[in-house]
Amino acid sequence: MEEFYGLMADKVLSLEKLNRLKIHEFKILPEICRVCGVCIKTCPYQAVIDRGREPPVIDRTKCDCCGLCYAVCPYNAIVFTNVSGGG
Numbered sequence: 770m771e772e773f774y775g776l777m778a779d780k781v782l783s784l785e786k787l788n789r790l791k792i793h794e795f796k797i798l799p800e801i802c803r804v805c806g807v808c809i810k811t812c813p814y815q816a817v818i819d820r821g822r823e824p825p826v827i828d829r830t831k832c833d834c835c836g837l838c839y840a841v842c843p844y845n846a847i848v849f850t851n852v853s854g855g856g
C-alpha cells in the first residue's frame with residue numbers, strides 16, 4: 770500500500786488514472802478537515818456522508834473513485850490509498 774498526501778501538482782493526471790483504474794480508496798483525514806462541506810456537495814455519487822459538525826466520512830460502498838472530492842478539498846484533507854497491491 771502506498772499513500773499520497775497533497776499531490777497538488779499531479780491532481781489532474783491522477784484523476785484520469787483514478788477514473789480508469791478504480792484501484793484507490795479515498796478517505797478524509799479528520800484532523801485536517803475543516804468541515805467546510807465542499808466535498809459533500811461535490812460528490813456525484815452522494816458517497817460523502819454529512820455528519821453535521823463532525824468531519825464527513827466516505828462511504829466506500831457508494832464511492833466510485835472519481836477523485837473529485839480529493840481535487841476540490843481546499844485543505845487537502847482527502848487522501849487516497851492504492852489498494853491494488855501492484856502500484
Ligand code: SF4
Pocket residue numbers: 797798801802803804805806807808809824825841842843844845846847
Ligand atoms: S472539502 Fe475537505 S475540508 Fe471540506 S469538509 Fe470535505 S474533507 Fe473537510
Ligand code: SF4
Pocket residue numbers: 795811812813814815816817827831832833834835836837838839
Ligand atoms: S472519490 Fe468521487 S465518488 Fe468517491 S467520495 Fe470522492 S467525489 Fe465521491
